[in-house]
Amino acid sequence: MGAVVKxxxxxxxTLVIHNGMKVTSEAESWTLDFATQLRKIDAALQGAGIDTTKPMLAPVEW
Structure with missing residues (x-):
């Protein structure tokens, strides 16, 4: 698998893990929304022949 795909x-x-998370800073709270970025990444991966509908494995390096 190529370095760009990895x-x-x-x-x-990383974005999927944090998407939808509620964050608070300086008494302001909001929900993280990475849907647009995830759609762009999915389109690029699908263009490279990667099936983005399969469950993701945690990126563990041994």
Whole structure:
């Protein structure tokens, strides 16, 4: 698997984990929304032949 595809998969995993998370800073709260970024990453991965409908595995390096 190419380095660009691996980087996109890592970015996708990270955004999926944090998407929808409620954050608070300086007494203001909001929900993180990475839907647009995830759609763009999915389109790029699908263009590379990666099935983005399968469950993701955690990116563990041994």
């Amino acid at each position: 980087a996109l998969l890592l970015a996708r995993y």
